[in-house]
């Protein structure tokens with residue numbers, strides 16, 4: 062393990078370009094050993110009021126800043142974050158338990174989100190519509206205003222990055238509430254933007270009780286967009302609150318990704334990559350592959366190779382250089398995961414490996430593989446959001462697609478096949494926002510990411526990503542009078 066040369070940053074509110082403290086605090090814990098590593102300031106109502114005021118002022122300044130200059134500042138902040146990659150990665154491994162090698166990749170991914178959006182922000186084109194002489198019809202896109210954003214704990218740097226990048230690249234200001242368990246990633250982002258010369262009030266960070274903050278911010282008329290990533294249940298309640306104020310929302314919610322393995326691929330190879338991807342970030346990824354539907358001819362080989370790979374993984378402290386899988390991010394997840402495993406077994410599912418919390422300190426849940434799990438088991442409908450895979454066999458692609466579509470979610474889905482006919486059927490019939498064939502990558506900065514059904518709506522990334530942060534204005538200009 063590397064010496065811990067990087068200190069965990071002091072967690073403070075960032076409002077109007079100033080670092081502020083508060084009277085009340087919550088502990089921030091290291092999930093690898095349950096030790097306290099920091100104190101999270103709980104924002105007061107006065108401080109939230111101040112954040113709204115400065116964000117409005119910040120919006121006036123930033124929306125009138127030339128897109129090229131906005132892009133320059135975002136790119137400079139990203140350059141600084143790349144320079145500080147190791148320091149940021151060590152912080153987020155400490156607070157989330159994520160293996161350090163994954164944290165480094167996450168920081169780079171966060172920078173890529175900034176870089177893509179910085180470039181896209183210069184291309185928010187409108188159009189000129191052909192018209193009669195002496196009149197012009199223009200359609201322009203303008204930044205929507207001040208955005209209230211809420212990011213989750215599973216990617217402490219790249220999730221806030223995605224929210225901040227979209228807002229800033231479009232000319233909006235933002236008040237972000239990062240997850241209370243993992244605040245350091247956002248602190249590093251704010252430091253980089255401050256050093257890059259972002260005007261005060263354009264980006265603000267508040268921490269505290271999630272419901273108190275969303276309950277205060279969303280009804281404010283100055284808030285023109287609510288952007289949330291997290292569970293469907295919280296997303297639904299924030300959407301209802303926003304709709305009472307006619308405020309639009311961007312919702313990136315849960316998933317329960319299926320993987321269909323057809324009979325024309327190498328079962329062992331696909332088993333290995335599937336196991337590695339499943340256990341990435343201890344399965345705490347909204348696109349994590351969970352329900353594996355494997356053609357019955359390949360099933361025994363696939364199961365062998367998957368379980369073998371899982372059992373070879375090193376589970377340990379997030380800062381360990383050779384750690385493959387860390388703990389889950391907070392204690393509340395352990396009971397949920399245990400319930401899902403117990404329920405699956407009671408209904409006839411087989412436990413092939415793992416299945417319970419590891420003894421000792423830290424929120425470690427063993428990498429777990431279940432097979433032959435019946436459809437009525439809770440885990441077939443409830444997103445585990447943890448290191449649990451279900452391996453079931455299917456007689457045909459038709460059956461696989463039917464099972465894949467049988468949940469309320471529709472975020473990501475995967476399939477392995479070399480047949481063009483199979484791919485065509487998958488494209489036509491899968492009910493998801495993101496379909497990946499022969500790869501378990503679901504989201505890159507260049508492509509739009511988001512869900513259908515209970516997985517939410519709106520897209521982040523691609524050229525679609527910035528559209529939510531803008532309004533369309535139609536201008537009619539008569540030149541004759």
Ligand code: NAD
Nearest residue numbers: 211212213214215240271272275291292295314315347446
């Ligand atoms: P949770 O719903 O309690 O919390 C998820 C996130 O939402 C946290 O970061 C929290 O700060 C925030 N949050 C909660 N209530 C809020 C409110 N009223 N206003 C504003 N923000 C609020 O769930 P959990 O137990 O921490 O995580 C498990 C579930 O969350 C999973 O089942 C998964 O679906 C979902 N999740 C999804 C993502 C994702 O990337 N889509 C990320 C993290 C969690």
